[in-house]
Amino acid sequence: MNDFIAGTDISRQLTLLEKSQWWQPEELQDYQNKRLRSLIHHAYTNVPYYHDLFRSLGLSPSDIATRDDLVKLPVLTKEDVRKNPGKFVARNIPQKSLIHQTTSGSSGKVFEYFIDRDTLSISRATTLRGWEFAGYRVGDKIATLAGSSLLPENVPLYTKIRFKFSHNLPLSSYNLNSERLNGYLQQIIEFNPRYIRGYPSSIAILAEHAIEHGIDAINPEGVMTTAETLSKTQRETISAAFQCDVFDQFGCFDGGANACECDQHSGYHISVERSVHEFLDDSGSPVAPGENGHIILTDLWNYAMPFIRYDAGDMGVPADRICPCGRGLPLLERITGRTAEQVVLPDGKRLPGLLLTDVFEDGDVVTAIQDYQIVQEKVDEFVVNIVQSDRYSPDINNEIQKFFWGHLGRDVEIRFNFVDEIPRTDSNKRRIVICKVKN
Numbered sequence: 001m002n003d004f005i006a007g008t009d010i011s012r013q014l015t016l017l018e019k020s021q022w023w024q025p026e027e028l029q030d031y032q033n034k035r036l037r038s039l040i041h042h043a044y045t046n047v048p049y050y051h052d053l054f055r056s057l058g059l060s061p062s063d064i065a066t067r068d069d070l071v072k073l074p075v076l077t078k079e080d081v082r083k084n085p086g087k088f089v090a091r092n093i094p095q096k097s098l099i100h101q102t103t104s105g106s107s108g109k110v111f112e113y114f115i116d117r118d119t120l121s122i123s124r125a126t127t128l129r130g131w132e133f134a135g136y137r138v139g140d141k142i143a144t145l146a147g148s149s150l151l152p153e154n155v156p157l158y159t160k161i162r163f164k165f166s167h168n169l170p171l172s173s174y175n176l177n178s179e180r181l182n183g184y185l186q187q188i189i190e191f192n193p194r195y196i197r198g199y200p201s202s203i204a205i206l207a208e209h210a211i212e213h214g215i216d217a218i219n220p221e222g223v224m225t226t227a228e229t230l231s232k233t234q235r236e237t238i239s240a241a242f243q244c245d246v247f248d249q250f251g252c253f254d255g256g257a258n259a260c261e262c263d264q265h266s267g268y269h270i271s272v273e274r275s276v277h278e279f280l281d282d283s284g285s286p287v288a289p290g291e292n293g294h295i296i297l298t299d300l301w302n303y304a305m306p307f308i309r310y311d312a313g314d315m316g317v318p319a320d321r322i323c324p325c326g327r328g329l330p331l332l333e334r335i336t337g338r339t340a341e342q343v344v345l346p347d348g349k350r351l352p353g354l355l356l357t358d359v360f361e362d363g364d365v366v367t368a369i370q371d372y373q374i375v376q377e378k379v380d381e382f383v384v385n386i387v388q389s390d391r392y393s394p395d396i397n398n399e400i401q402k403f404f405w406g407h408l409g410r411d412v413e414i415r416f417n418f419v420d421e422i423p424r425t426d427s428n429k430r431r432i433v434i435c436k437v438k439n
C-alpha cells in the first residue's frame with residue numbers, strides 16, 4: 001500500500017535490510033565499500049561539484065575504494081552546499097525525478113536539497129527496520145505523541161494517507177494540560193496500540209500523569225523515542241508507567257544517519273547499509289571508541305544530490321563492542337549533539353523546546369531564516385536569535401511571535417535579536433533551545 005501510493009520500493013529494501021543486519025561486520029563493510037565505490041564513480045561522472053573537486057585534488061574515483069579512503073576528501077558543510085546548490089545536482093537524473101526537501105534537521109539550521117525515490121524508499125525501510133528491533137511488525141498499531149516533525153501536518157498527501165493506512169493514532173505534543181492528558185490516555189486505551197512513539201519529553205509527561213492517576217491499563221509492547229535526547233529518568237518513568245521497554249532511536253534525513261536500540265539496550269545499531277557514519281574530532285581525525293565526535297555522513301543512496309562526508313551537525317560516541325543480539329551492525333554508544341531543552345510555562349508546566357522550532361520549518365519562515373536559536377531568559381521572556389537570509393522580511397517576526405504566543409500565552413515577551421552567526425558551545429554542540437529558568 002505504501003509503495004503503491006508513494007511510488008517507492010520500501011518492501012524490497014526492507015527485505016534486504018532484514019537480511020543484512022545479521023551479516024558479519026566484514027560482510028557489511030564489503031557491502032558498504034561496494035556501494036561507496038559506485039557512488040563515488042557516479043559523483044565524479046555526473047555531479048559538477050565533485051568532478052571539479054576530484055580534479056582540483058588530483059584524485060580519480062579509484063582513489064576512494066573503501067571508507068578509509070574518504071579522508072582524502074574534505075568534509076562538506078551545509079554552507080558549502082548553500083553557496084552553490086545547483087552544482088550538487090546530478091546531471092543524469094531527470095528533473096521530474098527530483099524530490100524537493102527542506103529540513104531544519106537537529107541542528108536548527110534550515111536547509112534545502114533534493115533526493116530521489118530510492119532514497120525515500122531506503123530511508124523509510126531503515127526506519128521500519130529500527131522499529132523491528134523493538135519487535136514491531138508491519139501493520140502494528142502505533143500511537144504517536146509528538147510535534148509536527150513526526151505528525152502528518154503540512155506533509156505531502158501520500159504521507160497523510162500512509163498515516164491513515166498504517167494504523168497510526170496521531171497525538172499532538174502541544175498543550176499537554178491535565179485535561180488533554182486524560183483524553184490522550186483514554187484514546188490510547190481505546191486504540192490499544194502495540195507501540196507508543198514520539199518525543200521522550202512528551203511521553204514522559206504522559207507517563208507521569210498515568211502514574212499520578214493510577215492508570216495502568218496501557219501496556220504496549222514497547223515505547224519508541226526519537227528527535228530529542230532521552231534521559232535516564234524519562235526512560236525509567238515511561239518504562240514504569242507502561243510496563244515495557246523504551247527503545248531510543250536516532251535519525252537524520254539529510255545525510256541518512258540512522259541508529260536504533262535493539263532489545264539488549266547496549267547502544268544504537270548503526271545502519272551502515274544506508275550511510276557511512278564517520279566520527280571525527282574538531283581537527284578532522286577519527287575519534288577513538290568511547291570518545292565524542294562529529295557524525296560525518298556519506299549517504300550511499302541519494303544519487304540525485306550526493307553528499308559525500310557531510311556534516312549534518314550531530315555528534316555521537318562510537319563503540320567498538322559487538323552487541324549480544326548477534327547483529328553485525330556496529331554500535332553507537334550515545335548521541336550527544338541534540339540539545340533542545342524543555343521550556344517552562346508561566347503555570348509551572350514544562351513544554352518540549354523542540355515544539356517551538358516547528359514554526360521555523362513552515363511556510364515563508366523556512367526560507368527567510370538561515371539559522372536560529374531560542375533562549376528562555378525568564379518565565380515570561382524569550383529571546384529568538386536569528387541569522388537572516390536575503391528573503392527575510394519583518395512580517396516573519398509577527399509570524400513567529402504569533403506562533404510562540406499560541407503555545408506560551410500572550411503574557412510572554414518575545415524579543416528578536418539579529419546576529420551573523422549562532423554561537424556554539426565549548427564542545428561545539430549546536431543548542432537550538434536553551435532554558436535559563438531554574439526550577
Ligand SMILES: [Zn+2]
Nearest residue numbers: 262264323325
Ligand atoms: Zn543488538
